[in-house]
Amino acid sequence: MRSIITDLSLVVMASVAVSSFFLNRASLAGSFRKRIAGTPQVFTPAHPTVLDSAREFLGWRDNAVQPLAFTHKRHVENQITCTACHEGVQQSAIAGIPNIKVCMRCHALFAKDRPEIKKLTAIFNSGLDLPWQRVYGFSPSAHVKFNHAPHIHAGVDCSTCHGDVTVMTVAVRAVNLNMGFCLRCHRAKQVSTDCITCHF
């Protein structure tokens, strides 16, 4: 009996000793990796914390908080088309969130007295851009390469994926853009549902 106990305790000590030794090695693994470990000066797809990874795994996202109470409604009412500000949408993958210069194209002249526009002008004069936050967009681990242009050319209305922005003030996530949503449409329109169409 004693022999057994000593054996087992030996195993434990060995494994712990081995662990501790190699742990130092492993944590230093890669002169390249080591230098960059944990510092914010590194770009990596790794989640900063375990909590974040859990949140993404479960698909929890905070709602976007915008620097200005931008109202889509009002702009649409003034016959301003989506493409006027989201310039990329017809020719490229990305629709693009307009920078402050785009705003000032008009607001250098129009509605200068409104409080929000005053804020806007102030920010512009300070030489800064607006820190808009994304409302939609896929998580990096979805590996989706969505391309706006072909959808626009296929006559898919913006509202299909972004909800009726014309009635929104600050845009909110009105549609849940999960894979099922994409597929329903692709199947209905009999366009490719090949994985590689969107995932690469």
Add this chain to the structure above:
Amino acid sequence: MPRTSDEPNAHLVNHDLVNKDLLRPVALLSTRFFLVVALLGMVVLAGFSAWGYQLYNGIGVAGIRRPVFWGFYITNFVFWIGISHAGTLISAILRLANAGWRRPITRCAEVITVFALLIGAMFPVIHLGRPWQAFWLIPYPNERGLWPNYRSPLMWDFFAINTYLIGSTTFLILPIIPDFALARDKFSGWRKRFYGILSLGWRGTQRQWHRLETAMQIMAIIIIPVAVSVHTIVSWDFAMTPVPMWHSTIFAPYFVAGAIFSGIAALIVAMVFLRRFLHLEEYLPPVCFDNLGKLLLLMSLLWLYFVFAERLTVWYGNETAEVSVLWLTQRGPYRYLFWIMVACNFGIPFPLLAIKKLRTISGTCIASIAVVGGMWLERYLIIVPSLSRKFLPYAWGTYRPTWVEITITVATFAGMALLYVLFAKFVPIISIWELKVGMREASESELPIVAQADLRTDNIAPERANNQAGGRGQFQK
């Protein structure tokens, strides 16, 4: 008086004694027990911590690399699934063969199966690059309209192993029920309640006995093809791919034979420990070891035959890639491991098991320990060398395990021991009622008064006590 040679427990006559002996380990909680559990627990904990470390930093902390993408983890997977072939298969075969000497060993065998399966089934998950997505293997309807790929041997594995796990668990639990009932009746306090629940309201009625018997018969028949299929499919994980010395038709029987081989060895080791520490010398007499030893000898020869057949054909076929793998294991850096393996699986066991004098309990034990180690090496030598020498020499590479893999591997052995110790603590490790049946059959000719009295007051099958003929009839199928 005349005795059937394969009735190892014929000499036991006093049922109370049997009950006492076999319930004793369940009854008392010694400090020794806690000490063992604590030690094993620490090792297991170290294993889980290592896994946690791997989860956190990435699978790269393991030694796997290109082109050797599978290493210790898959080796352990195959090894433990192999071990799992000990119990169920053996006990099922012996049950059907109605070999009397099986009675004391069936349960400890079946337990090995269940636990080895549980441990083995962990490894496919541990070795994943993204274990948190493992649930994608489960076919469940989803909006994406995505299903797992049923053409993949890994999916076959998934189903085969689950089937086997369910099957063997049932096969283990069914015959325990009467013993739980016994424990319920013998104990008092929380134990009574505890075993009361587990015994699922077993009253030992004629009908219950009948159902139990039938169920056991059916399960015994079903479980054998399942067991065979499991390791066949595990072998196909390798044989289905165009990898030198994996892509072989011999693999399915080769793996199954190897599995049973290692399984029996594991069983013998387990029995030796039980015998020693639970003082079951009387209940696990040498004849069990002798018979198992013979079986092990047979498997050892079979194993050697398979290895020879596999390697001869490769060498004779002389296909570039295959031969370079062959020489890698035969003459290359892996040659030491190879010959150690041969020694463990044949060199050591053969004399110990072939020579009657040496086929003692300790003899079979040594042989078995050698075989367990040897079979682990065999799995390793099947997986790693082939991957490190694929078709394009430019892409060759070597594999070296890291502390993470080693720790986890060690931990699984500790884990097996731990589960076994705990099981033996809460469940009579030898099937009491089956034992008694064996006693009865042995001593049916003329029963001493004492025994008669025992039978009548036997709380297992009172009806049968009243009507011995009927009772006996049950068991003469």
Add this chain to the structure above:
Amino acid sequence: MSHRWGMVVDLDRCTGCEACVVACHAENNIPTVGEEQALKGRAIHWIRVERYYEGEFPEVRVKFQPVLCQQCDNAPCEPVCPTYASYHTEEGLNGQVYNRCLGTRYCANACPYTVRFFNFFNPAWDKPLHLQLNPEVSVRQVGIMEKCTFCVQRIKSAEVHAKMEKRDLREGEPTPACVQSCPPKALVFGDLNDPESEVSRMTRSRRGAKLLGELGTQPKVTYLQREDWNAKNI
């Protein structure tokens, strides 16, 4: 008209300069793993130039052979994947769907060309090196298998543009980075469904051969063997 993308590697033109290797790194966001990992054999090069010596000094020669995913029609990597992460696309490529990958690495074992690479850790770029990353290609996380895609992002964008302009793809319109960069024009890429395309013509060359063709993987990459020097008889 559906496409069937294929490549021809002219070993007589290839000089082993490895321009293709860097082109691939730049185009496909292939991580730099660093020395320690490289020592462990974990460097990632979707296309590599294999170097084989023949003979011994002084009668020694070298053979250079670029090896990338052969995009097999009968690919061993595809059936083994339990989640269809590795599958056959409509255009006959061996697709690798990163988000679907569990990291069983089974495909990598099955691949006889060993052209599949695994992210053993999360890749990392010292800032601002990350600005070089190509936004049209995913950055693969830890535990994901990756391999040459024939620059599917280039193929896709070419197809999208053609579609938006309501026309068919022109010959040589989608070009993988490696092919574009190749100084001696050893790599040729095109549509095997078009019998007149350069790649189809070269595939029919008498020098043509498949890498490990005997395995029956039916690669879509054809290797034109190097010719031996035969002097005019003097």
Add this chain to the structure above:
Amino acid sequence: MERRDFLKATVLTGATAALSGCEKPAQKLVRFIPEEDLVPGVATWKPSVCTLCSAGCGLMVRILPGEAEVVRGGKLGTIQMGLAKKLEGNPNHPVNQGRLCARGQAGLQITYHPDRVNGPLRRSGPRGSGNFLATTWEEALSEVVSKLGEIRSKNRPRSLRVLSGRLRGQHGELVRKFLKAFGAPPAMVFDPLDEPVLRQANLLSFGQASIPSFDLARTNYLICFGADFLGTWNSPVAQSAGYGEMRQGRPGSRGGFVQVEQRMSQTGGNADEWIAARPGTEGVLALGMAHVMLKEQLRPHVQDNATRLIAGWSEGLPDYAPSPVEEKTGIPGKRIERLAREITAHVPAVAMIGGLPLAHTNGLFSALAVNALNTLLGSVGTPGGMFFAPRPPMQESEDLTEDGNFVRDLLGAKLDGTDVLLLHNSNPVFATPAAWKVRNSLAQIPFIVSFGSFVDETSELADLILPDHSPLESWLDDVPESGTNRAVVSLAPPAMQPLHNTLAMPDALLTIAHQLGGDLGKALPWESFQDMLQDSMAPLRTAGGMHPPPSPEAFWTQVQEQGGWWGDEPKQFGRLASPHGRAAVKFTEPQFDGEESSFPLHFQPYVSQAFLDGSLAHLPWMQELPDSLSTIMWGTGVEINPKTAQRLGIEQDDLVEVRSQHGSLMAPALLSPGIAFDVVAMAMGQGHDNFSRYASGRGANPVTILAPVQVAETGSLAWAATRVRVSKVGKARPALFSGGLFERPSELQSR
């Protein structure tokens, strides 16, 4: 507490590692208004010029809008700007015709390198300590101006020196004009990859001190002496393109290729026939072939300048009969005869020489011999032969050869009395033998200004670092010397906005000139380098290439759009200038440093395929690029023949010491079948002490242990003239990408 330590603790105490609170949140950055209007997601291609080697290839840069962290007005923030994402060859450029080598494509990482100097620095610690403090451009420039003003007022203008790498195009012009106007001696050029010996030979043979181009696409037979022309030598991309055509471009006729070298290079790996003549006897082999041609009258007996330079040519080279040549070169006479007949049977044929053969003490002889062979083959200035690319008709104040030579000045103690040194695009401390003690002699100089984008072994000595823009951020121009038969000026505007607080070196120089005023101001009237470029291009408007000549404005825009100017395809190859007479030369045995008895092995450093002379060792892509032959990554190895290794008891993965009379280094042994028994070879480029996080303290630098032997005629370093001994000192595993060496491994090899 650092995360991983925390982790260790948890693992040891057996807690799961699945928790981590110690992560810093990414700091919030302010966003600046972008300078340019970009359409998101739309890629634009802008022309640029590759400045990494002397080839001067044209680039196309893929620009995509993206968010970059920058400093604007002292504030750290993000800005949406056009970012270079990929470099490809410029399809219209005559030199590289749309293709690009590995190094050129990796040039992208220079711009985004994490260790780039992102603003002017002033030395804080003692010289060489590598301690610098940030300063402003105003201060930095004014300091330079005051220093220069000082020496000018002291009337010692000659105490200003410029140490620079290649000085070509208007970059070079600017520097020359500056120095001339200042009254300083011409810039000291240090470019380890230049071929001064070949220039000298060509000046003597053909009256043109430049590197030739080769019309490989139309060659039927190429014999190359040592030049790695497909990998690193001269204009690799252009030559590779030609090589491809030579092999398979002409249906039915496949050009033959013979390589003469002692260590199998990437180029040699492509040869049909690979010949290892004894080191330094390449010229003899060439003349041996010439002898056979003359004797058997395989070629008409030409008498011109190139041949007249070879002693005994008119007599049919009696000293170079097969048997004596066999003796010297170790190549069987029969084989030499066969080669001679083969090559003449396959005209147009051409001979090429470069690299190691010219790095012997008798390099000039070898070069002249090959020139003579080419003349005999009638392949000078003819299709399928060699020629000299025409120069664009721009006025250049001086010829390149009149630039100072750093080595000459250094060893001639001409650095004494230098008060101010301007350092540009050159790292002699790293790339010269330790025996020359460059570091010390530079450290003597009171005031050193570096324009480098990185702190390296040389610029760490600087008192001021005025970081240059990265190539992609600056106005670029180059005049490729070779690689095409058209006159070419590569020129391009910046492809992207500067990422850091840097200033283009030419503009800095102009600013300094203007602040100094006087003659300098007059000599350099331009507001910016851009204006200077525009003026310099003016004469090319009517010089062909564009028909009809566009208006000056249109011309300028078109030049910017197409990435330079190139003349028309000439009717025939450029005529050669008038010959320079000179006494005939004889073969002289190459001199080697170190007794054969104690230093039995020839030491041959070679230009690294990934790092060239080491100037690219800071690029991660290059570090992880497996070498074509040894497939080593992130390090260096000593290439040695397996038989030799066996004799010395050395095995793969052994750490060996290479010792010359002038020092020693340690590196892992690489057993390679493609190297002569008496030769060990090593790639240049690694072994940096201080050159970014990726290169520092990695591998060993073969140049340091070289003997300070020079080629007499040019004074350049004879870097193949060192003998060494090699011994095992331990174990070291190099990071090799390849497993096996052979495709069909025998049992033995598969062990």
